[in-house]
Amino acid sequence: MQYLNSSKLLTRYLFSKRTANYAQMRFSSKMSSDFVKVSPDVQDAVARGRAVVALESTILTHGLPIGTNLKAAKHLESLCDNCGVLGSTVGVIDGQLKVGLTEEELTFLCSGDPHLKKISRRDLPNVFANSQSGGTTVSSTLIGCHAASIPIFATGGLGGVHRHVEKSWDISADLEEISHTPVAVVCSGVKSILDIPKTLQFLETKGVNVVSFKSEYFPTFFSNSTEIKSPFKCQDLDELTRLLLFVRKSSLNSGLIIANPLPENLLVDSGMIEEAIQESIETADKLGISGKDFTPFVLDKVRKLTDGKSLQINLSLVENNVKLACELAKSYRQKMIKLRQKLNSCLQSSEDVLKKSPLVIGGINIDMTIKPTAQPSPASVPSEINLTLGGVGKNIAEALHYLKCNPNFISCVGNDPLGKLALETIPVGQENILISDTHPTSIYSLVLHPATSELLHGYAQSQIHHQISVDFVAKNEDLIKSSSVVVHDGNISPSASRQIFSICKQNKISLIFEPTDYAGCSNFAQVLAENPKVCKFITPNLKELIVLNDSIGQIMSNKRNDERFGKSTLQKAMQTDERVTDDNCLHLVAKNSEKALRVSDSILVSLGHLGIIVASENFSELEMTQLAESSQNRLEENTIGFYHFKVKKIDDAVSCSGAGDSFVAGFVSSFFQRKKNLSESVKFGLQCAKVALKTVEAVNPDIKRLST
Template sequence: MLKSAKPLGLRSFANRLSISDEVRSAVSLGKPVVALESTIITHGLPFPQNVQMAKKVESIIRENNAIPATIAFMNGIPKIGLSLHEIEELAGSAGNPSINKVSRRDIAYTMANNLLGGTTISSTMILAHMAGIKIFATGGLGGVHRGAEITMDISADLEELGKTPVAVVCAGPKAILDIEKTMEFLETKGCMVATLGPAGVKVPGFYCRESKVVSPYNFESFEDAARIIESSNQLGLHSGSLFCIPPPPEVALKDTLIEAVIDKASNEADKLGIKGKQLTPFLLAEIARETNGLSVSSNIDFVMNNAKAGSQIACELSKLQSSIKNPTYFQPSEVYDRNPIDEHPCPKKLNVAVVGAIALDTHCTSLKKVRMADSNPGKIDSAIGGVGYNVALAAQLSNRHQNISTSLISSLGNDLSGSAIREKMKLNQKSIYRDDKNPTAQYLSVHSTGGELVVACSDMDIIARMPPSYVSDRIESLAPKVVIADANVSIEVLNLLMVLQEKLEYKLIFEPTSDTKARKLSELSNLRPYPNHKFYAITPTVSELKSIFEAFERAEKFDVNNWFPVLDSLQIDTAFKRLRSTENSAAMQKFTNKGILQMACSLLPYFPNMLIKDGANGLFLVTLKDCTSDMKRKASLANFSFLAEGLQVEGGNRGVLFEHYEVPEKSSVKNVTGAGDTLLGVLSNEICSKGDLFDAEPLLRYECTRRAQLGAKLTVEDCGAVSEDLAKLP
């Protein structure tokens, strides 16, 4: 139960980030993203050279199949992924004393005073980590200044590399530093340093291809670098890593030239008493003046070269992470046996994708008879809910198939409710979209003393505003076998899922969620009758079935040209007349009661499989069959069933199978809110594993349906929306 949000520390600060939609989507999908600092824009280069450089670097990253994420503070707001307008605004303000150079210590002040700020390596690492970005490309690294044993002038970059898990790709420590002491400091802080090249390669000194210091480690390909980063991530070391890229020979400066210039500039700084955060800009400016601007042009070339290298490392890391299904860390038998004999090969991985709502659910249960328009004493609990979340959680808890996994594709706001849900949710968050513009969905329900729903109110707008492009990316990445969409998503997303169904051939299931939202089906533009249907099944309650039927009537979906030929081929009226004249007339009342049979048959041409929930009265399964001859030889195990034979179409007799499954046993009702969600979640695993249950052998259909009903029973008898005891289902 989720009672309140705890202080979240770093996580709560992360909620104040402004992350561009492109970067957020790329990170969520595991695509390669490269972070970029902004002090080179605000403090490194003059306008317009700075904006030209910034645009060029982002362009290089895109050319190398990665997404750039320039980071800066815009009026106190930490932004990850600047727009072109924001880059131009930042660049145009370069040299203005009001622009802050932001390291770790300066973040709070910059935010509190709504300042523009260029991020250093330190603050860029912090913000990149909060946004989930693993790779950061820059020019040169700060470090231990010469004479630091007296001045204690050590860059905050080094401290950050010891505690923030971001890989920094650079051209080595700046040549103005004491590179040997810088390497010693990084070793003390636990930062892995590797240089591109063969074993024994020397660390580059920013401006020169190499310094006098041998690199602690080397790597010979970008794939090698990606493996190092992923190993660190898997072990949760929580420290950064430094990958040094020697500058190309054609742009590197001679070390003898640079050393003489640095010595002269350092002596001048000592005379003028320049130290602290002013020292590095002074030294770089002096070097630029002494080299007639050659050092500045080299600096730009180095940044671009590192951006290219960072992009390629990010791409290799993305490929590596997507290929890792079952990491072998801490499994010695797999690590040391290079050619193990696999006596039990792992079956193909199958995915169930649930596209729908995750929300903060507040359940109120009255201790006495509910009095409307008055305050009622009762008990109030909060928990994570939402139809999509409940279905996905039920699927995960009840899953008995090792090769099946469930993913929830949903959206959370950048607010207190969203933070609390992220901290407590029991599902993988990789497919959760972060929305900075809309509040997290919430659902409030009031129940009687017996657990029956009295009234409810919901705010699910954020789910309806989930970007279709994000949903499309996630679905194509997961390549699921089953997709469940709840009616909280937009009509645009539902249309998209129908288009993708034709491409990916998954089983698409629609969960109506409410009478009002169920009507969305009538507004879909791609809806076609059998056999060109896109939905594998729908799972309405009796009330939702009526709502869908009425909406289809108003939308004139029951047309003569497309719908009627399919309905006519089923010859349902003739079958009903025969049934009424038999001893089964009493059982027939279960279908005709409330008009279930008539409404279901009218909708059957659009939705050839229907699972209709009728609470304590059980389930109705209505299925359109292409060939009824096999069905006549296989007796249904439902409590009541009836097979209606229709006309012969393409060599087989079409027909309809009606089945009624009573509830397995009486329940002690505590909360009915998540019963239907649980039923669908449990059933989704069986459909994913065993295929078309509506067309399965009667025994298999009975066993799977009964298991789903038993799961729903556990939830009905539980105070939560989904029972934890689902894990115990046989």
């Protein structure tokens, strides 16, 4: 589409002030802050850029029989989960509009409690004031969607203009709400008990875009009518995604109705359905049933007259719509990632967007974090166990993304369910992630200290990282050359590492080496020794520093004996790490960094709760002055210096597993992207690490709130 090719239009397209102000006004309103509650899962998914689809709850409280409704609710959320999307059911519980229901809340809404309300936009003040509960219609679900920044909502059929509207003036609030809410509603058209032509005319008057997916005709809920032409047709998912992007980011402030025809296997005799509808409407008229009670009554009557066929079709069409909504949500997410990258390349003159982006080369893992909570029994150890997406390279890239550095990322995953989950979750571009058919996605198990949450043991299945081969690095040489800095973790093979060093050396690209395992550091010592001072920084912990330093020393003196030397060095590293304190850490780092400082300009040594020590052989006088003023302790001799940046103890730390990676990302963001000095950059990295301690996730999206 033409507007995507102009930087000026793209900037306006993504950052319309009118849209931003409108969304901010709606989200920060008193009703939103006091009466809309977004679940932690949904907040986290939206913050991380995961695909999310909202689901309404009136179908559960007033549309499906008891028993069937709860099974349907769980099935639809599970369907989303299987598609790699978070399904978020919206409902009102005790006077709060909740986006993302717990299992207990979902069960309550499906209980058949006679006090449960059918809640449209009009009803919200009453249910809020009286702390009532109920299912949300399309109109009230849209309010929750917009408050939670969910762009897509799947339902069965829309409300609309009722038949004989000239007598009743009964027009669903769904239509009015979607006319000023920029959310896509995936549905099976308008419920066939309504006046569909008048509904489409009303939507046209209100400026609502209506498209049918892969059809020229507008579906009529239970059937695919060939009598009513749709205003517009979208032929494929890519076209639908582009349309949603414009709806979300333009200043029109109106929604999008995506009419999804029924699959051929669900089609039934439309004449039989229409007869049942007419009879049900006549019965409702005779009984004087109207308003919000009309639709549930007629649908239930139609179900009985069709021997339950209409119910089965209803459930199937909702499932069909949820599937399309999930595919659209994933496509929209990928398109947004690419557009953000394109935007950054279009705004070269902006102070916050640099000409070059950082590149991270490293691993993606599925992390299993285990934290013992009680004394072990003979059978097992009671523990808190969490599964999260991790990997040093992935963590650094994700943190750089939240810090608005627009990172590129080279990595690999297996062509398996865990790899698929990783690709659907990572908020950075995936153009340079290799998908392997021969190796499974990496899994890393971490055992944390029950009191301090520091890492005690790690167990890895990570052979796939060696798929980042010399050839794969060579294919990405242009990307490496164009980077502001390359951060390379120790997951990949030494041969691929050697290739990265060579490209960075030839093109004078700053390089940071981030070790991932002290036992494996000796494998990279040869690469570092062969390429002295190519590394701008090495970022080890104390154990990793000791192994690197001793290994480099042995290589330089040509005395290395792999087996014997390796065992003694690892033993020394473990013993030294066990006795490190706030008082002796500077001396221990100074003692174990002489050889490492011959191959790297500087070293940033992570000491966990003791903070960071910055070491270098060639500090400038200005740098030494700045470091001396900012650090809490130091050792200095000529231009060699060791500076200790201490941190306050965090009593409520949840997990330390991603703190070091967040420190590196914060440091890179400040030093290389924002051009701050070394002292300021170390302190900013420590701020990012502190935020990382507050969540079980390896990277906390809240670091985006920090400012350099």
